Amino acid sequence: MHRLFDLTGKNAVVTGGSRGLGKEIALGLAEAGANVAIISRAESPEVVKELEKFGVKAVSIAFDISNIQLHKELLNIIEEKLGKIDILVNNAGVQKRHPAVEFPQDDWQHVMNVNANAVFSLCQVFGKPMLERGQGKIINVASLLSFQGGITVPAYAASKGAVMQFTKSLANEWASKGVNVNCVAPGYMATDMNEALINDEVRSRQILERIPAGRWGTGQDMQGAVIFLASSASDYINGFTIAIDGGWLGR
Template sequence: MQMTNFSLSQKTAVVTGAARGIGKAAAEGLAEAGADVVLVQRSGAEETKKAVESFGRTCHVIQCDLQDSDAVKAVIPEVVDRFGTIDILVNNAGIQKRHPAVDFPEEDWELVMNIQLKAVWLLSQAAGRVMTEQGSGSIISIASLQSFQGGLFIPAYASAKGAVAQLTKALANEWASKGVNVNAVAPGYVATDMNEALIEDPVRSRQIMERIPAGRWGQPEDFKGPVVFLASEAADFIHGHVLTVDGGWMGR
Protein backbone atom coordinates (compact mmCIF):
# COMPACT_ATOMS: atom_id res chain seq x y z
CA MET A 1 0.00 0.00 0.00
CA GLN A 2 1.44 3.34 -1.04
CA MET A 3 0.37 6.59 0.59
CA THR A 4 -0.33 7.93 -2.90
CA ASN A 5 -3.40 5.68 -2.87
CA PHE A 6 -4.95 8.22 -0.48
CA SER A 7 -4.19 11.18 -2.75
CA LEU A 8 -7.14 13.00 -4.32
CA SER A 9 -4.99 15.16 -6.58
CA GLN A 10 -6.78 16.29 -9.76
CA LYS A 11 -10.13 15.12 -8.39
CA THR A 12 -13.28 17.22 -8.21
CA ALA A 13 -15.42 16.77 -5.11
CA VAL A 14 -18.90 18.05 -4.27
CA VAL A 15 -19.96 18.48 -0.64
CA THR A 16 -23.44 19.49 0.46
CA GLY A 17 -24.07 21.34 3.71
CA ALA A 18 -20.45 22.41 4.05
CA ALA A 19 -20.82 25.65 6.03
CA ARG A 20 -20.09 23.99 9.36
CA GLY A 21 -19.83 20.73 11.25
CA ILE A 22 -19.08 17.47 9.46
CA GLY A 23 -19.58 19.00 6.01
CA LYS A 24 -16.99 21.70 6.63
CA ALA A 25 -14.52 19.18 8.00
CA ALA A 26 -15.11 16.87 5.02
CA ALA A 27 -14.52 19.69 2.53
CA GLU A 28 -11.30 20.68 4.30
CA GLY A 29 -10.09 17.08 4.42
CA LEU A 30 -10.77 16.53 0.72
CA ALA A 31 -8.92 19.73 -0.16
CA GLU A 32 -5.98 18.79 2.05
CA ALA A 33 -5.81 15.47 0.18
CA GLY A 34 -5.62 17.36 -3.12
CA ALA A 35 -9.17 17.71 -4.44
CA ASP A 36 -10.85 20.79 -5.83
CA VAL A 37 -14.12 21.24 -3.95
CA VAL A 38 -17.59 22.47 -4.87
CA LEU A 39 -19.68 23.55 -1.90
CA VAL A 40 -23.45 23.16 -2.28
CA GLN A 41 -24.98 25.42 0.30
CA ARG A 42 -28.00 27.64 0.75
CA SER A 43 -25.79 30.30 2.35
CA GLY A 44 -22.84 30.87 4.66
CA ALA A 45 -20.05 28.92 2.94
CA GLU A 46 -17.46 31.73 2.98
CA GLU A 47 -15.37 30.34 5.84
CA THR A 48 -15.24 26.87 4.31
CA LYS A 49 -14.31 28.34 0.92
CA LYS A 50 -11.36 30.18 2.48
CA ALA A 51 -10.26 27.00 4.24
CA VAL A 52 -10.36 24.97 1.01
CA GLU A 53 -8.43 27.64 -0.88
CA SER A 54 -5.81 27.78 1.89
CA PHE A 55 -4.67 24.34 0.68
CA GLY A 56 -4.14 25.76 -2.81
CA ARG A 57 -7.25 24.14 -4.21
CA THR A 58 -10.01 25.62 -6.35
CA CYS A 59 -13.30 26.14 -4.56
CA HIS A 60 -16.64 26.94 -6.16
CA VAL A 61 -19.89 27.61 -4.30
CA ILE A 62 -23.30 26.68 -5.67
CA GLN A 63 -26.16 28.27 -3.79
CA CYS A 64 -28.96 25.73 -3.63
CA ASP A 65 -32.01 25.10 -1.49
CA LEU A 66 -32.08 21.31 -1.23
CA GLN A 67 -35.86 21.41 -0.80
CA ASP A 68 -36.11 22.62 -4.41
CA SER A 69 -35.90 19.55 -6.64
CA ASP A 70 -35.29 21.56 -9.80
CA ALA A 71 -32.39 23.38 -8.16
CA VAL A 72 -30.95 20.09 -6.91
CA LYS A 73 -31.14 18.57 -10.40
CA ALA A 74 -29.12 21.50 -11.76
CA VAL A 75 -26.16 21.03 -9.38
CA ILE A 76 -24.25 18.18 -11.05
CA PRO A 77 -24.61 19.59 -14.60
CA GLU A 78 -23.18 22.89 -13.33
CA VAL A 79 -20.25 21.07 -11.73
CA VAL A 80 -19.52 19.12 -14.91
CA ASP A 81 -19.83 22.25 -17.03
CA ARG A 82 -17.30 24.10 -14.84
CA PHE A 83 -14.84 21.30 -13.98
CA GLY A 84 -15.39 18.78 -16.78
CA THR A 85 -16.43 15.96 -14.46
CA ILE A 86 -17.29 14.95 -10.91
CA ASP A 87 -15.18 12.39 -9.06
CA ILE A 88 -16.51 12.56 -5.48
CA LEU A 89 -19.93 13.36 -4.04
CA VAL A 90 -20.43 13.78 -0.30
CA ASN A 91 -24.13 13.91 0.60
CA ASN A 92 -23.82 15.59 3.97
CA ALA A 93 -26.55 18.23 4.31
CA GLY A 94 -29.11 17.45 6.96
CA ILE A 95 -31.84 18.80 9.15
CA GLN A 96 -33.45 17.65 12.37
CA LYS A 97 -37.00 18.10 13.68
CA ARG A 98 -37.99 16.72 17.08
CA HIS A 99 -41.61 16.00 18.05
CA PRO A 100 -43.45 13.11 19.70
CA ALA A 101 -44.56 10.78 16.92
CA VAL A 102 -48.29 11.35 17.59
CA ASP A 103 -47.80 15.10 17.11
CA PHE A 104 -45.23 15.09 14.31
CA PRO A 105 -46.31 17.76 11.77
CA GLU A 106 -46.64 16.65 8.16
CA GLU A 107 -44.74 19.71 6.95
CA ASP A 108 -41.76 18.80 9.16
CA TRP A 109 -41.88 15.21 7.91
CA GLU A 110 -41.74 16.42 4.31
CA LEU A 111 -38.95 18.89 5.08
CA VAL A 112 -36.74 16.23 6.65
CA MET A 113 -37.45 13.70 3.91
CA ASN A 114 -36.76 16.18 1.11
CA ILE A 115 -33.37 17.21 2.48
CA GLN A 116 -32.22 13.96 4.10
CA LEU A 117 -33.38 11.53 1.43
CA LYS A 118 -34.82 12.97 -1.79
CA ALA A 119 -31.91 15.38 -2.35
CA VAL A 120 -29.46 12.55 -1.63
CA TRP A 121 -31.19 10.40 -4.23
CA LEU A 122 -31.35 13.11 -6.90
CA LEU A 123 -27.72 14.14 -6.47
CA SER A 124 -26.53 10.53 -6.38
CA GLN A 125 -28.53 9.67 -9.48
CA ALA A 126 -27.12 12.62 -11.43
CA ALA A 127 -23.56 11.96 -10.24
CA GLY A 128 -23.97 8.26 -10.99
CA ARG A 129 -24.81 9.00 -14.63
CA VAL A 130 -21.48 10.78 -15.01
CA MET A 131 -19.42 8.39 -12.92
CA THR A 132 -20.69 5.18 -14.54
CA GLU A 133 -19.97 6.66 -17.96
CA GLN A 134 -16.38 7.57 -17.02
CA GLY A 135 -15.86 4.31 -15.12
CA SER A 136 -14.83 5.84 -11.80
CA GLY A 137 -16.10 7.86 -8.88
CA SER A 138 -17.05 7.77 -5.24
CA ILE A 139 -20.34 8.65 -3.58
CA ILE A 140 -20.33 9.00 0.21
CA SER A 141 -23.56 9.72 2.03
CA ILE A 142 -23.75 10.69 5.68
CA ALA A 143 -25.99 8.18 7.40
CA SER A 144 -26.43 8.01 11.18
CA LEU A 145 -26.68 5.73 14.19
CA GLN A 146 -30.39 6.11 13.44
CA SER A 147 -29.76 4.09 10.30
CA PHE A 148 -29.66 1.19 12.80
CA GLN A 149 -31.63 2.51 15.78
CA GLY A 150 -34.96 4.28 16.08
CA GLY A 151 -34.10 7.11 18.44
CA LEU A 152 -36.65 9.19 20.36
CA PHE A 153 -38.92 11.90 18.96
CA ILE A 154 -37.21 11.77 15.53
CA PRO A 155 -39.34 9.43 13.39
CA ALA A 156 -38.70 11.36 10.17
CA TYR A 157 -34.95 11.55 10.71
CA ALA A 158 -34.68 7.87 11.65
CA SER A 159 -36.76 6.87 8.62
CA ALA A 160 -34.68 8.99 6.26
CA LYS A 161 -31.35 7.80 7.62
CA GLY A 162 -32.47 4.18 7.49
CA ALA A 163 -33.36 4.76 3.85
CA VAL A 164 -29.98 6.38 3.15
CA ALA A 165 -28.25 3.21 4.31
CA GLN A 166 -30.44 1.07 2.06
CA LEU A 167 -30.02 3.45 -0.89
CA THR A 168 -26.26 3.19 -0.43
CA LYS A 169 -26.45 -0.60 -0.74
CA ALA A 170 -28.85 -0.50 -3.69
CA LEU A 171 -26.67 1.89 -5.70
CA ALA A 172 -23.54 -0.08 -4.84
CA ASN A 173 -25.16 -3.23 -6.22
CA GLU A 174 -25.71 -1.52 -9.58
CA TRP A 175 -22.59 0.60 -9.89
CA ALA A 176 -19.73 -1.35 -8.28
CA SER A 177 -19.09 -3.25 -11.51
CA LYS A 178 -18.87 0.08 -13.33
CA GLY A 179 -16.02 1.37 -11.17
CA VAL A 180 -18.13 3.52 -8.86
CA ASN A 181 -17.85 3.18 -5.09
CA VAL A 182 -21.00 3.98 -3.11
CA ASN A 183 -20.64 3.97 0.67
CA ALA A 184 -21.87 5.82 3.73
CA VAL A 185 -20.52 7.12 7.01
CA ALA A 186 -22.72 6.78 10.08
CA PRO A 187 -21.72 9.36 12.70
CA GLY A 188 -22.32 8.72 16.36
CA TYR A 189 -23.07 11.56 18.72
CA VAL A 190 -21.13 14.55 17.41
CA ALA A 191 -20.85 18.02 18.92
CA THR A 192 -22.58 19.97 16.15
CA ASP A 193 -25.46 22.43 16.00
CA MET A 194 -27.88 19.60 15.18
CA ASN A 195 -27.22 18.00 18.57
CA GLU A 196 -27.29 21.21 20.60
CA ALA A 197 -30.50 20.23 22.39
CA LEU A 198 -28.99 16.91 23.49
CA ILE A 199 -25.74 18.51 24.59
CA GLU A 200 -27.59 21.03 26.75
CA ASP A 201 -29.82 18.38 28.35
CA PRO A 202 -27.82 17.28 31.43
CA VAL A 203 -29.61 13.94 31.76
CA ARG A 204 -29.47 12.87 28.10
CA SER A 205 -25.94 14.18 27.69
CA ARG A 206 -24.78 12.12 30.68
CA GLN A 207 -26.62 9.02 29.45
CA ILE A 208 -25.01 9.34 26.03
CA MET A 209 -21.52 9.84 27.43
CA GLU A 210 -21.89 6.79 29.66
CA ARG A 211 -22.43 4.58 26.60
CA ILE A 212 -19.58 5.89 24.44
CA PRO A 213 -16.49 3.74 25.11
CA ALA A 214 -14.20 6.51 23.84
CA GLY A 215 -15.50 8.68 26.66
CA ARG A 216 -16.28 11.76 24.60
CA TRP A 217 -18.60 13.21 21.99
CA GLY A 218 -17.32 13.14 18.44
CA GLN A 219 -15.90 16.24 16.78
CA PRO A 220 -16.34 17.22 13.11
CA GLU A 221 -12.61 16.72 12.55
CA ASP A 222 -13.06 13.02 13.35
CA PHE A 223 -14.65 12.64 9.90
CA LYS A 224 -11.85 13.99 7.73
CA GLY A 225 -10.00 10.67 7.64
CA PRO A 226 -13.00 8.40 6.98
CA VAL A 227 -14.30 10.59 4.15
CA VAL A 228 -10.89 10.93 2.49
CA PHE A 229 -10.34 7.18 2.82
CA LEU A 230 -13.66 6.25 1.22
CA ALA A 231 -13.09 8.80 -1.57
CA SER A 232 -9.60 7.47 -2.38
CA GLU A 233 -8.16 4.54 -4.32
CA ALA A 234 -7.38 2.89 -0.98
CA ALA A 235 -11.10 2.05 -0.71
CA ASP A 236 -11.49 0.65 -4.24
CA PHE A 237 -12.85 -2.70 -3.02
CA ILE A 238 -15.29 -1.23 -0.50
CA HIS A 239 -18.84 -1.08 -1.83
CA GLY A 240 -22.19 -0.64 -0.09
CA HIS A 241 -20.63 -0.27 3.34
CA VAL A 242 -22.01 1.89 6.16
CA LEU A 243 -19.00 2.87 8.27
CA THR A 244 -19.84 3.78 11.85
CA VAL A 245 -17.68 6.56 13.31
CA ASP A 246 -19.13 6.59 16.80
CA GLY A 247 -16.47 6.21 19.49
CA GLY A 248 -17.55 2.58 19.90
CA TRP A 249 -21.27 3.24 20.56
CA MET A 250 -22.56 0.44 18.33
CA GLY A 251 -20.22 -2.11 19.89
CA ARG A 252 -21.38 -1.42 23.42
Protein backbone atom coordinates in the same frame (compact mmCIF):
# COMPACT_ATOMS: atom_id res chain seq x y z
CA MET B 1 0.60 11.27 1.79
CA HIS B 2 0.44 7.63 0.71
CA ARG B 3 -0.57 7.38 -2.94
CA LEU B 4 -3.64 5.27 -2.08
CA PHE B 5 -5.14 8.22 -0.19
CA ASP B 6 -3.93 10.98 -2.49
CA LEU B 7 -6.83 12.95 -4.02
CA THR B 8 -4.69 15.39 -5.99
CA GLY B 9 -6.51 16.54 -9.11
CA LYS B 10 -9.84 15.03 -8.09
CA ASN B 11 -12.98 17.19 -7.99
CA ALA B 12 -15.29 16.78 -5.01
CA VAL B 13 -18.72 18.09 -4.07
CA VAL B 14 -19.86 18.37 -0.44
CA THR B 15 -23.45 19.29 0.31
CA GLY B 16 -23.94 21.20 3.54
CA GLY B 17 -20.26 22.07 3.29
CA SER B 18 -20.31 25.53 4.84
CA ARG B 19 -20.37 24.50 8.51
CA GLY B 20 -20.36 21.64 10.98
CA LEU B 21 -19.44 18.17 9.77
CA GLY B 22 -19.68 19.19 6.12
CA LYS B 23 -17.11 21.94 6.49
CA GLU B 24 -14.65 19.60 8.21
CA ILE B 25 -15.20 16.96 5.51
CA ALA B 26 -14.53 19.58 2.83
CA LEU B 27 -11.34 20.68 4.59
CA GLY B 28 -10.18 17.08 4.86
CA LEU B 29 -10.73 16.46 1.17
CA ALA B 30 -8.91 19.67 0.27
CA GLU B 31 -5.97 18.75 2.49
CA ALA B 32 -5.81 15.42 0.65
CA GLY B 33 -5.51 17.33 -2.63
CA ALA B 34 -9.05 17.51 -4.00
CA ASN B 35 -10.65 20.57 -5.52
CA VAL B 36 -13.91 21.16 -3.65
CA ALA B 37 -17.32 22.65 -4.37
CA ILE B 38 -19.37 23.26 -1.26
CA ILE B 39 -23.14 23.45 -1.55
CA SER B 40 -25.12 25.33 1.08
CA ARG B 41 -28.16 27.57 1.33
CA ALA B 42 -25.94 30.66 1.21
CA GLU B 43 -22.55 31.26 -0.38
CA SER B 44 -19.62 30.90 2.02
CA PRO B 45 -16.61 32.83 0.70
CA GLU B 46 -14.85 32.52 4.06
CA VAL B 47 -14.88 28.72 3.81
CA VAL B 48 -13.59 28.94 0.24
CA LYS B 49 -10.59 30.88 1.54
CA GLU B 50 -9.90 28.18 4.13
CA LEU B 51 -10.05 25.49 1.46
CA GLU B 52 -7.78 27.40 -0.92
CA LYS B 53 -5.05 27.48 1.73
CA PHE B 54 -4.36 23.87 0.75
CA GLY B 55 -3.49 24.96 -2.79
CA VAL B 56 -6.65 23.59 -4.38
CA LYS B 57 -9.48 25.18 -6.29
CA ALA B 58 -12.62 25.80 -4.25
CA VAL B 59 -16.05 27.21 -5.00
CA SER B 60 -19.16 27.89 -2.97
CA ILE B 61 -22.61 27.55 -4.51
CA ALA B 62 -25.85 28.68 -2.90
CA PHE B 63 -28.47 26.02 -3.54
CA ASP B 64 -31.36 24.39 -1.69
CA ILE B 65 -30.98 20.66 -2.30
CA SER B 66 -34.68 20.14 -1.66
CA ASN B 67 -35.24 21.66 -5.13
CA ILE B 68 -34.88 18.24 -6.70
CA GLN B 69 -36.07 19.36 -10.11
CA LEU B 70 -32.99 21.64 -10.34
CA HIS B 71 -30.36 19.02 -9.51
CA LYS B 72 -29.28 18.60 -13.15
CA GLU B 73 -28.81 22.36 -13.39
CA LEU B 74 -26.71 22.22 -10.22
CA LEU B 75 -24.47 19.57 -11.78
CA ASN B 76 -24.01 21.72 -14.87
CA ILE B 77 -23.05 24.75 -12.77
CA ILE B 78 -20.48 22.79 -10.79
CA GLU B 79 -18.99 21.14 -13.88
CA GLU B 80 -18.55 24.57 -15.47
CA LYS B 81 -16.60 25.72 -12.41
CA LEU B 82 -14.57 22.59 -11.58
CA GLY B 83 -14.90 20.09 -14.42
CA LYS B 84 -16.02 16.47 -14.09
CA ILE B 85 -17.00 15.41 -10.59
CA ASP B 86 -15.10 12.45 -9.15
CA ILE B 87 -16.43 12.51 -5.57
CA LEU B 88 -19.88 13.33 -4.20
CA VAL B 89 -20.44 13.62 -0.43
CA ASN B 90 -24.12 13.89 0.46
CA ASN B 91 -23.82 15.48 3.88
CA ALA B 92 -26.63 18.06 4.07
CA GLY B 93 -29.53 17.14 6.33
CA VAL B 94 -32.19 18.46 8.66
CA GLN B 95 -33.66 17.37 11.99
CA LYS B 96 -37.09 17.87 13.57
CA ARG B 97 -38.03 16.71 17.07
CA HIS B 98 -41.57 15.94 18.19
CA PRO B 99 -43.25 13.13 20.11
CA ALA B 100 -44.18 10.53 17.50
CA VAL B 101 -47.93 10.75 18.20
CA GLU B 102 -47.82 14.49 17.52
CA PHE B 103 -45.27 14.55 14.69
CA PRO B 104 -46.57 17.04 12.06
CA GLN B 105 -46.92 15.70 8.53
CA ASP B 106 -45.29 18.83 7.13
CA ASP B 107 -42.18 18.25 9.22
CA TRP B 108 -42.17 14.56 8.29
CA GLN B 109 -42.30 15.39 4.58
CA HIS B 110 -39.62 18.08 4.90
CA VAL B 111 -37.16 15.80 6.68
CA MET B 112 -37.75 12.94 4.26
CA ASN B 113 -37.44 15.23 1.25
CA VAL B 114 -34.09 16.74 2.31
CA ASN B 115 -32.50 13.71 3.96
CA ALA B 116 -33.67 10.91 1.67
CA ASN B 117 -35.38 12.04 -1.54
CA ALA B 118 -32.83 14.75 -2.35
CA VAL B 119 -29.91 12.46 -1.55
CA PHE B 120 -31.22 9.74 -3.85
CA SER B 121 -31.77 12.29 -6.62
CA LEU B 122 -28.24 13.69 -6.24
CA CYS B 123 -26.87 10.14 -6.41
CA GLN B 124 -28.77 9.65 -9.67
CA VAL B 125 -27.80 12.97 -11.26
CA PHE B 126 -24.12 12.97 -10.25
CA GLY B 127 -23.84 9.21 -10.60
CA LYS B 128 -24.89 9.12 -14.25
CA PRO B 129 -21.72 10.77 -15.66
CA MET B 130 -19.63 8.72 -13.25
CA LEU B 131 -21.17 5.56 -14.68
CA GLU B 132 -20.54 6.81 -18.21
CA ARG B 133 -16.84 7.29 -17.36
CA GLY B 134 -16.64 4.07 -15.36
CA GLN B 135 -15.27 5.76 -12.26
CA GLY B 136 -16.56 7.68 -9.26
CA LYS B 137 -17.03 7.77 -5.50
CA ILE B 138 -20.30 8.57 -3.73
CA ILE B 139 -20.32 8.89 0.04
CA ASN B 140 -23.68 9.31 1.74
CA VAL B 141 -23.85 10.52 5.32
CA ALA B 142 -26.07 8.14 7.26
CA SER B 143 -26.38 8.12 11.06
CA LEU B 144 -26.50 5.96 14.16
CA LEU B 145 -30.23 6.27 13.57
CA SER B 146 -29.79 4.23 10.41
CA PHE B 147 -29.38 1.39 12.94
CA GLN B 148 -31.46 2.63 15.87
CA GLY B 149 -34.82 4.34 16.32
CA GLY B 150 -34.00 7.28 18.55
CA ILE B 151 -36.55 9.21 20.62
CA THR B 152 -38.83 11.94 19.19
CA VAL B 153 -37.02 11.75 15.81
CA PRO B 154 -39.02 9.22 13.75
CA ALA B 155 -38.63 11.14 10.49
CA TYR B 156 -34.88 11.49 10.89
CA ALA B 157 -34.53 7.79 11.74
CA ALA B 158 -36.67 6.83 8.74
CA SER B 159 -34.72 9.08 6.38
CA LYS B 160 -31.32 7.88 7.54
CA GLY B 161 -32.46 4.27 7.42
CA ALA B 162 -33.49 4.89 3.82
CA VAL B 163 -30.10 6.39 2.98
CA MET B 164 -28.23 3.35 4.26
CA GLN B 165 -30.53 0.96 2.41
CA PHE B 166 -30.58 2.65 -0.99
CA THR B 167 -26.80 3.03 -0.75
CA LYS B 168 -26.69 -0.78 -0.78
CA SER B 169 -29.09 -0.89 -3.73
CA LEU B 170 -27.00 1.54 -5.76
CA ALA B 171 -23.83 -0.38 -4.93
CA ASN B 172 -25.40 -3.59 -6.14
CA GLU B 173 -25.99 -2.00 -9.56
CA TRP B 174 -22.98 0.28 -9.85
CA ALA B 175 -20.04 -1.57 -8.26
CA SER B 176 -19.32 -3.52 -11.44
CA LYS B 177 -19.37 -0.25 -13.40
CA GLY B 178 -16.58 1.38 -11.41
CA VAL B 179 -18.66 3.57 -9.11
CA ASN B 180 -18.33 3.01 -5.37
CA VAL B 181 -21.31 3.99 -3.20
CA ASN B 182 -20.86 3.82 0.57
CA CYS B 183 -21.94 5.55 3.78
CA VAL B 184 -20.41 7.06 6.86
CA ALA B 185 -22.60 7.07 9.96
CA PRO B 186 -21.61 9.71 12.50
CA GLY B 187 -22.46 9.06 16.11
CA TYR B 188 -23.07 11.75 18.71
CA MET B 189 -21.22 14.74 17.30
CA ALA B 190 -20.73 18.14 18.91
CA THR B 191 -22.63 20.08 16.22
CA ASP B 192 -25.48 22.58 16.08
CA MET B 193 -27.91 19.76 15.28
CA ASN B 194 -27.19 18.16 18.66
CA GLU B 195 -27.15 21.39 20.66
CA ALA B 196 -30.33 20.46 22.53
CA LEU B 197 -28.83 17.14 23.61
CA ILE B 198 -25.53 18.71 24.61
CA ASN B 199 -27.34 21.28 26.74
CA ASP B 200 -29.50 18.64 28.41
CA GLU B 201 -27.35 17.75 31.43
CA VAL B 202 -29.02 14.38 32.04
CA ARG B 203 -29.11 13.19 28.43
CA SER B 204 -25.58 14.42 27.74
CA ARG B 205 -24.28 12.50 30.75
CA GLN B 206 -26.18 9.35 29.70
CA ILE B 207 -24.78 9.58 26.18
CA LEU B 208 -21.19 10.07 27.33
CA GLU B 209 -21.48 7.13 29.71
CA ARG B 210 -22.31 4.83 26.80
CA ILE B 211 -19.60 6.03 24.39
CA PRO B 212 -16.46 3.90 24.94
CA ALA B 213 -14.27 6.73 23.65
CA GLY B 214 -15.62 8.89 26.48
CA ARG B 215 -16.31 12.00 24.40
CA TRP B 216 -18.57 13.50 21.78
CA GLY B 217 -17.26 13.29 18.23
CA THR B 218 -16.00 16.22 16.16
CA GLY B 219 -15.93 17.08 12.50
CA GLN B 220 -12.27 16.14 12.36
CA ASP B 221 -13.25 12.61 13.34
CA MET B 222 -15.13 12.35 10.04
CA GLN B 223 -12.22 13.25 7.80
CA GLY B 224 -10.25 10.01 7.74
CA ALA B 225 -13.16 7.77 6.84
CA VAL B 226 -14.39 10.11 4.11
CA ILE B 227 -10.91 10.46 2.58
CA PHE B 228 -10.59 6.67 2.66
CA LEU B 229 -13.93 6.16 0.88
CA ALA B 230 -13.13 8.92 -1.63
CA SER B 231 -9.73 7.45 -2.51
CA SER B 232 -8.46 4.44 -4.41
CA ALA B 233 -7.76 2.77 -1.06
CA SER B 234 -11.46 1.79 -0.95
CA ASP B 235 -11.89 0.56 -4.53
CA TYR B 236 -13.18 -2.85 -3.39
CA ILE B 237 -15.60 -1.51 -0.77
CA ASN B 238 -19.19 -1.20 -1.91
CA GLY B 239 -22.50 -0.63 -0.16
CA PHE B 240 -20.99 -0.49 3.31
CA THR B 241 -21.64 1.89 6.20
CA ILE B 242 -18.74 2.91 8.44
CA ALA B 243 -19.90 4.00 11.89
CA ILE B 244 -17.87 6.89 13.29
CA ASP B 245 -19.31 6.70 16.78
CA GLY B 246 -16.54 6.26 19.34
CA GLY B 247 -17.69 2.66 19.80
CA TRP B 248 -21.36 3.41 20.59
CA LEU B 249 -22.78 0.58 18.48
CA GLY B 250 -20.46 -1.92 20.11
CA ARG B 251 -21.93 -1.38 23.58
